[in-house]
Amino acid sequence: KQEVTQIPAALSVPEGENLVLNCSFTDSAIYNLQWFRQDPGKGLTSLLLIQSSQREQTSGRLNASLDKSSGRSTLYIAASQPGDSATYLCAVRAGSARQLTFGSGTQLTVLP
Amino acid sequence: GAVVSQHPSRVICKSGTSVKIECRSLDFQATTMFWYRQFPKQSLMLMATSNEGSKATYEQGVEKDKFLINHASLTLSTLTVTSAHPEDSSFYICSAWGVETQYFGPGTRLLVL
Numbered sequence: 001k002q003e004v005t006q007i008p009a010a011l012s013v014p015e016g017e018n019l020v021l022n023c024s025f026t027d028s029a030i031y032n033l034q035w036f037r038q039d040p041g042k043g044l045t046s047l048l049l050i051q052s053s054q055r056e057q058t059s060g061r062l063n064a065s066l067d068k069s070s071g072r073s074t075l076y077i078a079a080s081q082p083g084d085s086a087t088y089l090c091a092v093r094a095g096s097a098r099q100l101t102f103g104s105g106t107q108l109t110v111l112p
Numbered sequence: 113g114a115v116v117s118q119h120p121s122r123v124i125c126k127s128g129t130s131v132k133i134e135c136r137s138l139d140f141q142a143t144t145m146f147w148y149r150q151f152p153k154q155s156l157m158l159m160a161t162s163n164e165g166s167k168a169t170y171e172q173g174v175e176k177d178k179f180l181i182n183h184a185s186l187t188l189s190t191l192t193v194t195s196a197h198p199e200d201s202s203f204y205i206c207s208a209w210g211v212e213t214q215y216f217g218p219g220t221r222l223l224v225l
Contacts, residue, residue: 034213043118043205044156044216089155098144098209104155 002027004092006103013080014111021075021106023090028071034100035064035075036089044089048075080110114210115139118217125196126225132192133220135206140215141186142208147179150203150219162189196224 003026013019023033032051036044048057048064050073056065063076077084087107091100115138125131135145143164148156160170160181168181178200180192189208193200201224207214 032212036216041203041219041221043116043218044207046213046215049213093213098214099146099158099161100214102155107153 002030002092002094002101004090004101004103006088006090006106008106009104010107010109012109012111015080015082017080017110018076018078019080019108021077021088021090021108023073023075023103025071025073025092025101027094028068029094030068031093031095031097033064033066033073033090033092035062035073036091038087038089038105040087047088077108080108082110082112084108084110114215116206116208116215116217118204118206118220120220121218122221122223124223124225127197128195130192130194131196131222132190133204133206133222135189135191135208135217137187137208137210137215140208140210142189142210143186144209145183145189146207146209146214147181147189147191148205148207150205152203156205159191193222196222198224200224 007022034049035047050066061078066073087105089105091102117136119134145162147159160168162168162183164183170176183189205219207216
């Protein structure tokens with residue numbers, strides 16, 4: 001059974017810092033991996049989706065990498081802003097199944 | 113595009129009553145929808161997968177008679193929490209399968225007194 005782990009569980013940084021969030025998964029036979037953002041009491045917003053054949057995806061200040069063989073992904077946030085404060089979740093999709101397996105999330109606080 | 117709505121956004125009910133939560137895909141058709149439950153500071157746990165016109169597939173440990181799911185059209189799935197109890201209080205999130213990924217609703221906060 002696929003297990004997804006995110007480290008750290010919580011992270012607090014001063015504004016302007018670059019930071020890295022980590023995601024690891026136990027079964028490397030994934031179809032794709034997705035990073036989401038969740039604000040308190042809200043639903044999920046998709047940030048980046050990386051197909052299994054890709055190594056990274058970029059959107060603005062966000063860069064997600066994928067190393068399928070080692071079961072790891074990172075989300076890099078450049079020049080962090082207070083508005084980036086949220087919980088970041090990674091999720092993997094296995095094969096043709098449409099289900100996603102979620103990690104436990106990293107709660108990010110960017111201090112002004 | 114790919115907007116999913118949920119109604120209500122929050123609901124408070126008395127123990128023993130039933131509560132229905134609606135999940136709608138507003139600008140696309142979804143043959144598959146998903147229902148998740150999220151406890152405070154925890155991740156999303158998949159409860160069931162709902163396919164239009166057929167019975168939902170429930171995850172292990174989820175009581176199908178307690179959490180009734182109906183997916184009668186390509187744009188609407190409903191989750192009914194029957195005979196709700198305080199331990200059912202949680203944040204319920206639905207998603208709809210779109211183009212190669214799930215699109216999530218804003219969630220429904222359920223509080224059972």
